[in-house]
Amino acid sequence: MKNHYRKTLPLIILLAGLVGCTASNETVIDDITAKADSQQAGQTASAVGADGQPIQEVVVPQDNAITEDTTDASTASAKAGDSSADAQTAGQDKTGQSGEAASQKTLYTIHFDFDRYTINETERGLLAKNAAWLNSTPRITVRIEGHADERGETEYNLALGDRRASAVKKFLQDLGISPGRLSTISYGEEKPAAQGHNEEAWAQNRRAEFDVLN
Amino acid sequence: MIKNIAVLTAIFISFTSGLGQAKVYIDLSAPSERRMPVAIGEFRELLAQGALPQDPSGAIGAALAQTLRGDLVFSGLFSIMDAKGITEKDFGPCRSIGADTLVAGGYTVDKDRLSLEVRLLDCVAEKVLLYKRYIGSTNNPRRLIHYFADQLYESLTGRKGVFSTKILFVSNLPGNKEIFSADYDGGNVMQLTRNKHINLSPQWSPDGRKVIYSSYKNGEPNLYMFDMRSGKDARVSSRPGINVGGRFSPDGTRIALTLSAEKSPELYILTLATGEYTRLTDNYGIDVSPTWSPDGQRIAYTSDISGNPHIFVIDLTTGKSVRQTFEGKYNSSPAWSPDGAYIAYARADGGAFQIWAMDVVTGSARQLTFQGNNQSPSWSPDGRHIIFSNSNNDKGSLYVMHADGTGLRKVITGIGNESSPAWSPYLQ
Numbered sequence: 001m002k003n004h005y006r007k008t009l010p011l012i013i014l015l016a017g018l019v020g021c022t023a024s025n026e027t028v029i030d031d032i033t034a035k036a037d038s039q040q041a042g043q044t045a046s047a048v049g050a051d052g053q054p055i056q057e058v059v060v061p062q063d064n065a066i067t068e069d070t071t072d073a074s075t076a077s078a079k080a081g082d083s084s085a086d087a088q089t090a091g092q093d094k095t096g097q098s099g100e101a102a103s104q105k106t107l108y109t110i111h112f113d114f115d116r117y118t119i120n121e122t123e124r125g126l127l128a129k130n131a132a133w134l135n136s137t138p139r140i141t142v143r144i145e146g147h148a149d150e151r152g153e154t155e156y157n158l159a160l161g162d163r164r165a166s167a168v169k170k171f172l173q174d175l176g177i178s179p180g181r182l183s184t185i186s187y188g189e190e191k192p193a194a195q196g197h198n199e200e201a202w203a204q205n206r207r208a209e210f211d212v213l214n
Numbered sequence: 215m216i217k218n219i220a221v222l223t224a225i226f227i228s229f230t231s232g233l234g235q236a237k238v239y240i241d242l243s244a245p246s247e248r249r250m251p252v253a254i255g256e257f258r259e260l261l262a263q264g265a266l267p268q269d270p271s272g273a274i275g276a277a278l279a280q281t282l283r284g285d286l287v288f289s290g291l292f293s294i295m296d297a298k299g300i301t302e303k304d305f306g307p308c309r310s311i312g313a314d315t316l317v318a319g320g321y322t323v324d325k326d327r328l329s330l331e332v333r334l335l336d337c338v339a340e341k342v343l344l345y346k347r348y349i350g351s352t353n354n355p356r357r358l359i360h361y362f363a364d365q366l367y368e369s370l371t372g373r374k375g376v377f378s379t380k381i382l383f384v385s386n387l388p389g390n391k392e393i394f395s396a397d398y399d400g401g402n403v404m405q406l407t408r409n410k411h412i413n414l415s416p417q418w419s420p421d422g423r424k425v426i427y428s429s430y431k432n433g434e435p436n437l438y439m440f441d442m443r444s445g446k447d448a449r450v451s452s453r454p455g456i457n458v459g460g461r462f463s464p465d466g467t468r469i470a471l472t473l474s475a476e477k478s479p480e481l482y483i484l485t486l487a488t489g490e491y492t493r494l495t496d497n498y499g500i501d502v503s504p505t506w507s508p509d510g511q512r513i514a515y516t517s518d519i520s521g522n523p524h525i526f527v528i529d530l531t532t533g534k535s536v537r538q539t540f541e542g543k544y545n546s547s548p549a550w551s552p553d554g555a556y557i558a559y560a561r562a563d564g565g566a567f568q569i570w571a572m573d574v575v576t577g578s579a580r581q582l583t584f585q586g587n588n589q590s591p592s593w594s595p596d597g598r599h600i601i602f603s604n605s606n607n608d609k610g611s612l613y614v615m616h617a618d619g620t621g622l623r624k625v626i627t628g629i630g631n632e633s634s635p636a637w638s639p640y641l642q
Contacts (some may be wrong), residue, residue, distance in 0.1 A: 047347060049331055054237060058352035060358050068407050068440050068447040114542070115522065153546040153560070153589060154414055155459040156516055156523055158428075158435060159472060159479035159500040162456050166474070185434060186474075190391070190412050198606040207279055 107210035117163035131175035143211040146186040149202035162188030168208040253297035253313035260320040268323035281356040285363035285377045310335035329445035363564040382635040400625040426460040470504035513550040558591035582619035601635045
């Protein structure tokens with residue numbers, strides 16, 4: 001007899017569990033995008049429908065419009081602002097910058113081929129001028145911003161911008177600029193210089209530009 | 215004693231059949247062209263004798279019926295028949311309009327509290343399949359009926375419905391890219407970030423409670439985690455360079471991401487409990503956009519190591535990477551299907567991107583979209599649907615389709631210029 005109980009006990013427990021589940025006809029739904037709702041207090045009373053028949057009751061909590069808590073995240077760097085746009089526009093005016101490196105008002109923006117982060121011959125010439133200017137202004141530190149055109153994937157373009165900024169930094173280091181004066185950031189495709197959706201605009205947007213920090 | 219077991223077994227059988235698990239009305243493993251005809255009756259406000267209607271225009275009832283119709287049409291398994299005036303007692307009229315099943319319901323309104331009673335009836339067997347009450351808010355009647363649609367779907371197919379799932383997406387409508395959530399069908403939009411900086415690539419935690427995303431809100435592209443319940447936001451990765459493309463491991467303990475702190479943008483795994491980074495790739499190229507296999511053993515990603523961007527899969531046990539795509543000039547944004555059998559991705563042969571799906575075992579790929587410029591595929595948790603972004607110059611929008619490319623439809627959020635969609639896991 002003892003043995004028999006041993007064999008049937010798990011079955012009895014299983015059935016008891018089933019009875020327990022089905023007897024409580026109310027499901028409390030835990031919502032993901034909602035704060036704890038006073039309605040979902042976990043009560044499991046069985047309910048009766050309007051016509052007296054048993055009904056399964058489900059409490060659907062509200063969607064609360066929760067937004068990020070920005071209290072510790074509002075210290076955004078002013079460096080990331082839009083002031084670089086002016087520097088970049090000036091930098092693109094290559095024809096007006098033929099004088100001495102020392103008289104250069106700003107640093108040339110470097111452009112790249114589609115999906116590439118190698119610096120081609122003409123751009124190397126511009127970078128050499130940038131290096132000369134940086135040599136003549138030893139107290140200046142700059143941030144190199146890498147950008148991509150709008151085509152392709154967001155994350156890939158962030159990596160591409162990162163590679164472009166790093167390639168420019170490396171080139172300037174090789175020309176003797178102290179790495180301590182050069183920082184990099186990638187904006188991927190997020191900050192186009194030209195707004196169009198054609199090769200002309202894309203060519204302007206595949207770039208590394210310089211933000212003078214001090 | 216044997217007799218006792220027999221009695222208990224009989225009770226057990228009656229319980230399971232009482233739970234309605236006996237019949238599968240729609241067998242998803244044997245797809246058929248035939249759609250199950252479902253009649254959707256009117257949702258009427260239920261009033262006590264002499265009481266004044268709280269929803270005199272019937273707006274709530276209309277929203278309930280319209281949302282249910284949208285859910286069932288979306289699944290691609292049902293044809294909807296209008297059954298105005300047919301009540302839950304009218305099996306005969308239900309059959310006479312050619313419906314196998316009928317949904318009929320009523321609701322009561324008490325201030326902002328909405329209580330919905332709804333039945334699913336088998337008109338042929340004259341049987342009640344579901345009888346449920348949903349209690350929620352009058353602010354969002356759609357939510358109650360989405361929950362019911364999940365139950366209906368499950369009772370007819372034996373599989374979980376996706377109608378209460380959500381999507382994350384990015385829109386620059388506020389003037390900069392912010393992160394939003396919405397119901398899977400684009401309704402009930404909520405703005406999650408409001409930091410006025412660039413916010414990118416939102417992804418869900420496996421339990422659907424947290425969102426990870428990259429943001430420039432502290433100047434540099436760092437990875438953040440946002441708790442959907444508390445609104446608490448924490449920085450999870452802020453190495454020098456980029457901290458982007460974070461994707462939770464299936465067990466939620468790790469995050470795969472791209473960091474460029476060392477020589478080039480490489481894939482890493484961040485173990486959340488220890489804050490420890492493990493580098494996965496080691497080359498001079500770009501490695502981005504990780505997506506975990508459902509068993510957590512492999513990660514598919516985009517790499518330009520072979521010259522152009524292609525999809526690779528790295529085995530986390532051996533550390534060995536294998537190239538998966540050999541055609542197209544640009545293959546990116548891989549997304550591993552929930553059943554592990556496919557990797558969806560975006561492929562361009564020079565011009566626009568289209569969505570493709572590759573059989574993981576055979577490597578054979580199939581093109582799923584043919585028009586426009588489409589990227590960022592993301593699977594529904596049941597693997598039956600794919601959401602993706604479409605960009606037409608300045609205008610971005612979201613589309614969904616069935617996993618075989620049929621049933622294409624636009625997801626209307628009302629926000630505009632949407633991109634980077636991410637479909638949630640099951641949320642209930």
